Amino acid sequence: MEEFDYQELEAATENFSSTRIIGKGSHGCIYKGVLLKDGKVVAIKKQSLGLQKLGDNSKLDNEIRILLSLPQNPYLISLLGTSHDCANNKVLVMEHMPNGTLHDLLHVAPTPPPWPKRIRVAIQVAKAVQFIHEANPLVIHRDIKSANILFDSNWNARLADFGLAIRLQGQQVDSDLLSPPAGTIGYLDPCYTTPCRLSTKNDVFSFGVVLLEIISSTKAIDVSRTPSSIVDWALQLIEEDRMMEICDERIILPAYLESRIRHMLHIAARCVSSEEDHRPSMGEIVKEMENFFVERVRFPIWINILDTCFQRRRRIVETPQSNTVVTTTTSAVTTGHSEFSKGKMLLREVLAEITLD
Incomplete structure (x- = not known):
């Protein structure tokens, strides 16, 4: 875990400007910071003024202890490091989450x-x-x-x-x-x-x-x-x-x-x-x-769509060639293509949104 220079975090947040606040809680605020050395965007958690005056770092200390006890996981926030001001008030440097809560x-x-x-x-x-x-x-x-x-x-x-x-x-x-x-x-x-x-x-x-x-x-x-x-x-x-x-x-x-x-x-x-x-x-x-x-949404829908399209294609291929049939085939092809396009759109929506890493 990295120990950040506090002055670097002050510069990254424009001295913890209120315009940089991206989250508030009963124990303090979260600031968006841009590190000057590499341009990396981070989230910086700083305690409320009341807790700072009391010198109470218990909540942040507990968060550090808990996060360090857990292995990295794609569904948990990541702790990047810590810092402290001249009064030994701690701040946490977290992974920035750009899409809010x-x-x-x-x-x-x-x-x-x-x-x-x-x-x-x-x-x-x-x-x-x-x-x-x-x-x-x-x-x-x-x-x-x-x-x-x-x-x-x-x-x-x-x-x-x-x-x-x-x-x-x-x-x-x-x-x-x-x-x-x-x-x-x-x-x-x-x-x-x-x-x-x-x-x-x-x-x-x-x-x-x-x-x-x-x-x-x-x-x-x-x-x-x-x-x-x-x-x-x-x-x-x-x-x-x-x-x-x-x-x-x-x-x-x-x-x-x-x-x-x-x-x-x-x-x-x-x-x-x-x-x-x-x-x-x-x-x-x-x-x-x-x-x-996941299973019931992902598979039956696209199987049914593809089955319908394959059946239409099979009927078109098996139909004897004639002028009358050509008109029917053209209609079938058009209908099949339309349904297949709708099927692709539905598949794209379901699979893109529900499939998990």
Whole structure:
């Protein structure tokens, strides 16, 4: 891990100018920086003035410790290095994510994301959480939410902000004292009421909330909605078999994806179950989503399209040559070509958006 010169980071951010802020949180701000030595764009996390005055580096120290304990993974944010000012206040230098957050994509962007892209993001986030849960020692994030899911230059989702994360070795928390429950209202597991209730199922609940958010494009807590909690609102509609009312109404849900989105809503409902034992593990979620969404979406559609085109071509080849048949053949060729073109467009949309690295 590199130790950056603090003056270099000041120059990279124009002395931490407010115009360079690309993210804010309760513990500080994220600045976009351009390193003068090589022109590399980075994200620099600096603590709030209050924490700086207290000399409290605990959140950043914890994030450093957690990220260094985890191997590199394509679905996690990368820590590039650290630095500190003359008062020994730390800053983190992170990989820059140029395409913002999932929160902004769902709630701020003028154009809503298409359904295949939502499925792709959901699977990537699930893989990120699965990875930290299966690490040794395992990591519980404790603050999974759409604002902590960032997009790289290729629109791959990355889980970020490990300031509240905790490592577990068996049942032993990696800390002298058990940390009190923490997280963000709306995403926080209501079962997580005391330190002893800490488990991976807390993250599973938060992931379920994010899943509902991805499908509905509504916020985890929305006072204009009744009920205001996305969990209570969505579970009621799922129980009444009105699941399509949860879907983002700004864009049409393609017929070929309807059953997949219904299945995703059932997964979300299990994740946010009030009974922790009913919640699946992240490994089970990833396996189920990959098997159902990737395989069933990727293959049957293009097989059916190609089969239809091959049948048309076979009929054209087998038709005897005559003036009358030539007209029919021309019509068949035109129809076949049109359908094949539509098929190619559908294939391109599905495979480009859903196929994962």
